[in-house]
Structure formats: structure tokens, C-alpha cells
Amino acid sequence: MTKILLVAHDSPYGSEKLYNALRIALAMQEHADRPVEQRVFLMSDAVVAALNGQQTPDLSYHIGQMIELLLAQGVTVSICKTCAEARGLTEDKLIEGVAIGNLIQLSQWTLDSDKVLHL
DSSP: OEEEEEEEOSOTTTSSHHHHHHHHHHHHHHHOSSOEEEEEEEOGGGGGGGBTTOOOTTSSOOHHHHHHHHHHTTOEEEEEHHHHHHTTOOGGGBOTTOEEEOHHHHHHHHHHOSEEEEO
16 A cells, blocks of 8 residues: 655645645545555645635635545545644634644654655
């Protein structure tokens, strides 16, 4: 089994960087020709992507729904505790299934991964 860690830093709607990172994660999960264990760690402004109750009627994509799809596919999603606290995010404000992690967890995930993508 290939272990993949995707670390994202960009805000959910300021550019398409996070959108494309999540598209890649979804594609890897859906089209892998062998088993994949995938983890996503959101840092900096990307933590806001895990906010529950997003309303994006004028956009062609919905970052929150993309995270929900990843969670439904068994992907582990965590956000940086320091980054979340700086933005006033608490666990009760997050999409169900998203956890608040820390740099120790990110370090362990990095060391345990076969591939690490920083997007």
C-alpha cells in the first residue's frame, strides 16, 4: 500500500491552488490501481476550508463538499492547531470528521509516508 501525505497551505477561495490540490487527492483516491492510504493536512489559510456550512452559490466548486467526499472515501483530514486558533476555528465549527492536529502529528505522518505533496 502506498502512503501519501498531501499538505496544503493556500486559502480555499482566493485562488485555485487548494481546489486543485483537493482535485488531485480525489483523483488519486478514485483512480489508484493499487491500494492507497491518503492523508490531508491543512495549514495556514487552508484550515478555513474545513469550516462547516460553507455557502458558495456563485462558484463552480465547493471546497467543503470536496473535503466531505475525501472523508467519505476514508481519507484522514486534519488541520493545524496553531493555524486554526489564529483564525478562531474550533472543532465544533469544522466539517464532521476533520480533526485538529499539530506539528508532531504532521511530522509523524511525513516520516510514515511514501510520498509527500506540498501544494
